[in-house]
Amino acid sequence: MTVDTKVQYARMGARLIDHVKNGTTDWAADTMEVPSTNYTDPDQWQREMDQIFKSQPILVGISQEIPEAGDFKTLNMLGVPLLITRQKDGSAKVLMNVCTHRGMQLTAEPSGNQRMFSCPYHGWTFKADGSLRAVADAPKFGEVCEGARNLVQFPSHEEGGLIFAVLTPDSDVDIRAYLGGMMDDVAAKGMDQWTYVGNRVIHGPNWKVAYDGYLEGYHFKAAHPETIEPRTYSNVMEYDAHGPHLLVGFAAKTMMTLGEVEQNELWQHETRGYDFIRLFFPNVSIFVAPEITQVAQMIPGPGPMENTTILHFLHPKPPENDEDHAARIEMADWLRDVVQEEDYNVGLKLQEGLATGLMKSVLLGRNERGNQYFHRWVQWYADGDESAPKPEL
Ligand code: FES
Ligand SMILES: [Fe+2]
Secondary structure: OOHHHHHHHHHHHHHHHHHHHHOOOOOOOOOEEEEOHHHHOHHHHHHHHHHHHOOOOEEEEEHHHOOOOOEEEEEEEOOEEEEEEEOOOOOEEEEEOEOOOOOOEOOOOOEEEOOEEEOOOOOOEEEOOOOEEEOOOHHHHOOOOOOOOOOOEEOEEEEOOEEEEOOOOOOOOOHHHHHHHHHHHHHOOOHHHOEEEEEEEEEEOOHHHHHHHHOOOOOHHHHOOOOOOOOEEEEEEEEEEEOOEEEEEEEEOOHHHHHHOOHHHHHHHEOOOEEEEEEEOOOEEEEEOOOOEEEEEEEEOOOOOOEEEEEEEEEOOOOOOHHHHHHHHHHHHHHHHHHHHHHHHHHHHHHHHHHOOOOOEEEEOOOOHHHHHHHHHHHHHHHOOOOOOOOOO
């Protein structure tokens, strides 16, 4: 962890203590209206898919889903079938799971370990690095230039246990620069060495309705009275940003026990007094808890009214015994239930209200500062004008 990060944590920790003491929270300058159609309009949604999800780096997988050479996983991101493979040299490749002969889906398996992929249609074979290994019955087929029919490959970057890619093969976006200081922070956690507990898949509303829910603790008291609120203060947040990415601090009910801790030691108290949610714009929310870490990977679509979210669960250490393992599974199921029943089901209802078209806008409070920042960034990208000033927190 860098000195800057320690200073950042200590500053946010101290601010959270003050907020609890004074009954305050971090504040934006004003409230902000967001047109309801931003959540429901198909044209707006398409702009977001084109200008954000298909043009900017997005999380496509977790390193520990494919730890060994030859491991692979497949998933469909916004209609693009992906095949993510672990190479002999330890690196990951993000490929399109589409055979370059006539376009058949190369493998239907969700995951596995293979050195080679054989197309089920005519039997062309590909290596795990995406290169075409052999054309079936080649003498009868005709010439195929070497290298001309390899699988489509997407630019990718793996760090901190996370695999990011840009779903535009010839994109020149600098992925590391985009991830910026948020990746410095996350990488220091060392999640690339953690144990993958498993994942749970849930379905919910428009991706921004869902994302809004990760950005504030204003709803804890009313929506999570028996799950989150007993542990964490409702409506006490502190925000910081790295570019469009957000670090959101929440005060745990044990926060005041930190009153004696020296300010310069406060950085050590994440999960022991305060908690962070780390958000990589536009589709990731990471919640580190002592029991388990949840990485939510949001996949919008197929239209503006729905998203699929993969909740990945990780732990710093392998389980010590069966009991330990069972406790982690239970925790993963519990968190899945909270997000599904208390967040996404609320989101689906909320969206019905917006879809009536009879409520002109939603109103984001001064306390919903992270939401305001997020919506400004969505609009900045959707507008597609790079010369426009970037949003500031
Ligand atoms: S489509 Fe794959 S071998 Fe023909
Ligand atoms: Fe929630």
